[in-house]
Amino acid sequence: MHQQLTERSVDLDPRETAEWLEALDQIVEEAGSDRVNFLLDKLTERARDNGVTVPIRTTTDYINTITVDEEVAYPGDRALERRIKSLTRWNAMAMVSHQNKYDDGIGGHISTYASLATLLEVGFNHFFRGSYGDQPGDLIYFQGHASPGVYARAFLEGRLTEEHLNNFRHELREGPGLSSYPHPWLMKDFWQFPTVSMGLGPINSIYQARFMRYLENRGLIPATPRKVWTFLGDGEMDEPESTGAIGVAVREKLDNLIFVVNCNLQRLDGPVRGNGKIIQELEGLFRGSGWNVIKCIWGCDWDRLLQKDTSGRLVQLMNECLDGDYQSFKARGGAYVRKEFFGRYPETAQLVEDMTDDEIASLHRGGHDARKVYNAYKAAMEHKGGPTVVLAKTVKGYGLGKFEGRNSTHQQKKLNEEMVALFRTRFEIAIPDDAARDGAPFRPPDSSPEIAYLHERRRVLGGYLPVRKPAPSQTKAPGPELIDEFRNGSKEPHPSSTMAFVRLLGKLLKNPEIGKRIVPIVPDEARTFGMEAMFRSHSIYASGGQNYKPEDADVLLYYKEAKDGQVLEEGITEGGSMAEFTAAGTAYANYGVDMIPFYIYYSMFGFQRVGDLIWAFADSRGKGFLLGGTSGRTTLNGEGLQHQDGHSLLLASTVPSIAAYDPCFAYEIAVIVRDGIRRMFENREDLFYYLTLYNENYPHPPMPEGSEEGILKGIYRFSKSGLAKPKARVQLFGSGSILTEAIKAQTILGEKYSVAADVWSVTSYNELRREALKVDRWNRLHPAEPAKVPYIQQVLEGTEGPIVAASDSMKAVQDQVAPWLAGRYVALGTDGFGRSDDREHLRAHFEVNAASIAGAALSKLARDGKFDPKKAAKALGELGINPEKPDSATA
Ligand SMILES: Cc1ncc(C[n+]2csc(CCOP(=O)(O)OP(=O)(O)O)c2C)c(N)n1
């Protein structure tokens, strides 16, 4: 149990040590900290010169960073605040317990908020601003599963009713319900940030703070002292997303960002670092990255003991004990702490001789001491030049009697009478007996000092939080002229759909009305997409400007960075880029300014890589355009298995608020983007867009008359067969660049086999399916009314023959509309892993080239009795198809 003391930590000559320390104290006093740092650097250098290994130490003793003499007195009415806090504790607990009594197994968490209450309440009473003049207030990322505490406070504030609390986790009943966790999708006037998927809060909040600076530096919002506060669990810090972007916060000097890690030493199953110390580990990690670290470990009642500790044994003991020990100290009570902690050394045992076991048991941890927390936050607010993390030590299940500090506390959901009694005594809370017995919500009358105080504090701080309040739209979508350039088709050299999109983006950036609101985001891939001209024309955002002469300074389109740059070049971080996209795509709600982000990335590194961040974007009611570049399993020559995406559209279909499109031609992209801006930003519809972009160059034809509605709904007839007296008829669906293969197949079928093929551009199977499902549902629920017809069936009405649907994605994408085209439908798609080869070979391998499309049409005609089967089999040979070749799906 005891940590081994190394030789280094044993003081072999205390007198000599004292002399050195005295000398140091004198320099601190006379010359200040710069001189001390200088001397320490010199000493380190000299020691190294003499062959001494001097380790880099990023941790300090296991005590508070802020010393007692640096502290200020608590500015609030502590007694009153304690009563308010007890009321939030009660209501948070009662609400979970009540619901589980009434609906066993509905879930909820008590012990997390029990550990967090002081950390939040000090914030609510003294720090969290609801507004800054006419500007929105602080942005607060709450620990997701502490939501009952946030609801409880809103209840005391009168913002939620008793009915709300009684409907916690009952969202689908009569009357308003409360969502389990923070979800703007479910409570759009309340929650701002979805945080409960561990790790999303930290990465999203770092980029939120960076985006705030971006808006300020570009003059889109005034600079305010607004902060981003992020409350995190210590277990949550295990997630790579939690720590993966902490360097960004330092590089960007984000002193508008404060992390508070609720170090209750436990996660769901047990200790976070039983064999270590999470606070020390995080201190090292954050300080090593350049963060300002404030440890808030011990409450005020320890100050006296630390002052009495002239031997240094108490600090030594604090350093030695492991988190596993500290957890037991809280779970096992005062006598145990006296024996196992203080009892380890005679000097420390003596320190508590005059204390009872109960007094020892109730020695506070820093995160439960309002004064210590206040001072930590104050220092965080005052810190300039970089981000701050407050590491606050707390007790999981604080105040829950025998569940305090227990491994099982996370799952504790019900209160028994004993616990209620204990709780009332411990927190001296004036809940009436009947409320206590039923575990009912309790709010003192508005005239009570508690409620009056709470309102007054929020008034001083500019309003209530959390609150989500989107400003009215400031966007007028571009008119049809945006599409004009693309209406007449392309000229040599013909572009890819990616190039066509970049051209469109360029036009949007130049648009006098919305140009400045466009936010292009790329993760080190701009050259891949031919966007490098934007570096010069709109500059890359760099908070400190460009302080070097770029290598390509003498060329016109050089790598230009600027403080007011518009392009967000994120480097190789799809997670970070997605987080930035989230900040930009929710700016309409959080800053009151419409920003229109276009995040373009390698499509393979989108949904499957950062899918949970995309899900959170949807939950946040984010708006913007995701653009999966180099999409499709066959348009990207040579790159192979890890790069060729044939499933992002399928993954996109799983996100309820995404409109996903797979366009082929420039005019289709222009139509979709223009309408997207109109729907998302002008009409304020809650959706966002995913568009695939390809890198194959081909001619873009003129826009067919009247195709706009179909482009948006998901399908339109691109070209009708002109074949006179055909032997049979088929319909060919094509999407993305595979539409060009369908067009070639139309020619093959007509010229070689006298089969008339109409070609259809399917811009969105997802949209077609959703519409058809909606119509089906209506028909199901209205059996006595005339049935409605889904759009996909309407447009195909009167057409003849089989339908061959090909795309550069797996067949399941095309299959989305199969139920409405039963019997006629054949899907061709790129199932299986990607391969390294050229486009021609890839399309033959995946059976999505023109020959395969034509072959599939003939084969299906033969099965339907409309074409001679023997001729169909022969045709496959003529088309170069080997019927015995391996199936790409399993190859
Ligand atoms: C990505 C993800 N994985 C797992 C979970 C399930 N989960 C919810 S709370 C929790 C433990 C959290 O521990 P900690 O962060 O220390 O919070 P505490 O309750 O101790 O304050 C886990 C694993 C989750 N919400 N998100």
Ligand SMILES: [Mg+2]
């Ligand atoms: Mg924890």
